[in-house]
Amino acid sequence: MRDALTLECPHCGETFSLALDVSEGSAEFVVDCEVCCRPMTVAVTIEDGELVDVQVSEE
Ligand SMILES: [Zn+2]
Numbered sequence: 001m002r003d004a005l006t007l008e009c010p011h012c013g014e015t016f017s018l019a020l021d022v023s024e025g026s027a028e029f030v031v032d033c034e035v036c037c038r039p040m041t042v043a044v045t046i047e048d049g050e051l052v053d054v055q056v057s058e059e
Helices: none
Strands: 002-008 015-021 027-032 039-047 050-058
Touching (some): 002 039, 002 050
Antiparallel strands (some): 002 015, 027 039, 039 050
């Protein structure tokens, strides 16, 4: 099952969306901002197939 995350870039403050497969459970990954292309670490907490928390920090 796929869900869409809305992330706020810690570098430029812009928001963009990212597809996420919630069936894979909690995860931490690095993505590049779609606006300024700088990397950020995204940690998602998923319980019972639902997204419950998103933490974004500067890489
Ligand atoms: Zn950015």
